[in-house]
Amino acid sequence: MRDLALAPPPLSPLTGGLADSLFETAARNPTLPMLARRSDADPAVWREVTAVEFRDEVVDLAKGLIACGISPGDRVAILARTRYEWTVFSYALWAVGAEVVPIYPTSSRDQVEWILRDAGCVAVVVEDEQSVMTVGSVCASLPSLRHVWQLDAGVMDTLVARGEFLPFATVDSMRRIVLPDSTAVVAYTSGTSGRAMGCALSHRGLASPCDTLIAGWGHTVAPPGEQGVVLAFLPFSHVYGLMIQSLCVRGGLLMGHEPAMTAEALSSALRSLRPTYLYAVPSVLEKLYKNFLRTAQKAGRGALFERAAETARDFAAALERQRLGRGAGPGLDLRLQHALYERTVYRRLRSALGGRVRRATSGGSPLSRELSLFFEGIGVYVHDGYGLTETSGGLTMQPLGREKSGTVGQPLPGMEIRVADDGEILVRGPSLFQGYIGDEAATLEVLRGGWLATGDLGHLDDENYLAITGRKKDIIITSGGKSVAPAALEQRLRMHPLVHQAVVVGDNRPCVGALITLDPEFLTHWRAGLALQGDAPVREAREENALREEVARAVAAANSAVSRSESIRVFRVLPDPFDVANGMLTPSMKLRRDEIVRTYAFEIDAMYEARSHGRPPAPPQEPAGWEDSDNVFFR
Structure with missing residues (x-):
């Protein structure tokens, strides 16, 4: 340990x-x-x-x-x-x-x-x-x-x-x-x-x-x-x-x-x-980013936004290297580019949050490093924290002046964290719960000698920053014996503007697969931008092919962060989102994985039976121009 x-x-x-x-x-x-x-x-x-x-x-x-x-x-x-x-x-x-x-x-x-x-x-x-x-x-x-x-x-x-x-x-x-x-x-x-x-x-x-x-x-x-x-x-x-x-x-x-x-x-x-x-959860921050992008594309300035977003991430990464003592910080060219986008893009994005927010906290689930760097780059540093109901909330926070995106920081003073040999995070401290009411056996099961077994998996890097990699019970084991943590793949899939939700599957299957739902607002915007020609059946067929290729690009981007044996090889786009009403989400908006797998068992079986590599993705198209508007929040 x-x-x-x-x-x-x-x-x-x-x-x-x-x-x-x-x-x-x-x-x-x-x-x-x-x-x-x-x-x-x-x-x-x-x-x-x-x-x-x-x-x-x-x-x-x-x-x-x-x-x-x-x-x-x-x-x-x-x-x-x-x-x-x-x-x-x-x-x-x-x-x-x-x-x-x-x-x-x-x-x-x-x-x-x-x-x-x-x-x-x-x-x-x-x-x-x-x-x-x-x-x-x-x-x-x-x-x-x-x-x-x-x-x-x-x-x-x-x-x-x-x-x-x-x-x-x-x-x-x-x-x-x-x-x-x-x-x-x-x-x-x-x-x-x-x-x-x-x-x-x-x-x-x-x-x-x-x-x-x-x-x-x-x-x-x-x-x-x-x-x-x-x-x-x-x-x-x-x-x-x-x-x-x-x-x-x-x-x-x-x-x-x-x-x-x-x-x-x-x-x-x-x-x-x-x-x-600002206090938020990753899904809200993901939605913000997607709506910034959609608003830019609708105004014809999608390419400008994407360049500004890339500059924001590069600028934030350079600042991070500087504060961690690993580099000199942003160079002159990067500072000039960032200053230009500050005047033309970033200040408008901050105005969507009221114009005064400079820092934020994300909790509930891990925030992707890519998204964290984007928000820091536009002038809103997001602290990614970690906590559970059983710990009365927060356990960790980013140390000021030593923040590291992609981690949840270090334990709060008075809290202790231990990572077990199997990767499970154990914690103890003054904020631990008093137990589950009416269920002493369940309490004793998670409290082990004063340490709470969180059920979360993670690791500590060389500088003792904690990174969360997933839930212990969510680990997928393929028929080839490969263990896969789905959280990182799902997180990266959701970064694509068309993807609303994603559930990675593959237990006892030959490879990893994914069930995907689409963002209805961005899907409408995406369809409007296709401008396909021909009669209705031809347009529908072309649209379906284009949609599949776009989702395939999202899958390829997610796969770029993992090994080939962990990558998503098959996927299925579902017609309806997961929500609380259909029993696929908990009231706190967490995936009910067992229920999703049970409900969509037929689709999962069909996905693997029809397994194919598909056609290579087409290069993405970028519209140009973005009107000078402050209304870049949810539309």
Whole structure:
């Protein structure tokens, strides 16, 4: 085994619960803006909510919860998108010592029933009438459930009115008895196979990585003298989203909420709130890149964008060599090219993010080195971090001034990482979970002498940077005995603008194959640019051939990063995407590989039976020109 642990010790131990930081900030700096809430009259206008206003809302709601019988240790589920009320409810619940049970709003009826029953929830906060009906249809099997509160029906006002008779001191006294090791959240794993399990996370566990990040990296979220601004749009039902919320509240950052994950909503929110720091997942960053490219191509300047993107990657790679002591940095010609594209391209790309973002963090899954270099090259350095639900979020971060793209950085102070002989990553530290509720056997299976077996595979390079190579259970073994980690191939496939999703298969098969879905928006744009001649049958046949050749180019590009025995030799383009509704994705958007392989067993068999090398790919065509437009985000 090989160990890695940074020398700096963890910060001072927590003395209370997560709600304490809000009360302390309100007492110390009552006028500090902490939340940004959209104006009812104009969604593009954000109204700032100060620390004392936020605290008072939390106290008023907490009094209503107490009046309804919510007690310390009670579990209350929140089944809603990322919105202002989610934050107020969670802090009100923590203030009275209750435990929050986040549920993805996209969860099925059976998933909702399982979580509410398994956690023994006494109440659930839902967003709309549809969610009320979902919960209502399973109430008969939930003897502990006493309350269903609907946000869109004005339940916050109702609860506030119900608790008016209680004094502030009632909430304050309950908050003060919350211990750091009390359970704050029961977060359910995505359940890529089998039932989801509830991870008990303590107040200390959730606060620990946040406080460490604030202490070491907090000064990077905004220019000196300015307050950091963050748009929260990732689900608070995932530990990454919860971590963002805690980081903002504990770090004194201004946080706005965007509940809709549509292209238009995100674009509008970013442009109006103008965050100084961006938190995202690789799929969002991949989508950004593809939409930059598509917008350029639609304006006739695709070739210009691709040259600018290549220069950005070269420039970032040269900067990386310089900061790691491996080179002199960008040469004069490269600096001149980069300066030209800064004026003509890069600043417009940054304007799509609001114009103020200079740094970002990616989490949830590894970010490709190619994409990381692109964003650094256009002026937005993306830290790629690593964490799990069982670790209360972040485990690693890029060391400032020594960032290395293609890795997830080094462990946070106080965390230890060990890579086992079989490549599995083991971790331990103050943010480890308290166990799976009601399943001691499963807890003991992953906790080995204080070390958590993550199920992830990775390696440490000579400078002790951690790289994630895949999931242990996802490894494919071909009939020839070759072991293949699918993640890297899938990641590279998704970099092609036409490819939306990719699943690499090949267990007990003669070679590696792939199931591919296409990006519908880019596919429409691509088809419009073909300008094929002839009658309908001829055009369709030519289009199908051109599409296959384009996908073959994407496969060839992915194969260039692996050996021949690991390369994709056959592929099939599927007509429908993988999503939560058809059971192919978890609520956190991870692939349910077993379900995908089972559902598409016929297509996989046919793909291998019809195995052929196909015709050689045609050279790509590049349209020229790109109109001078700032609107280069999602279209």
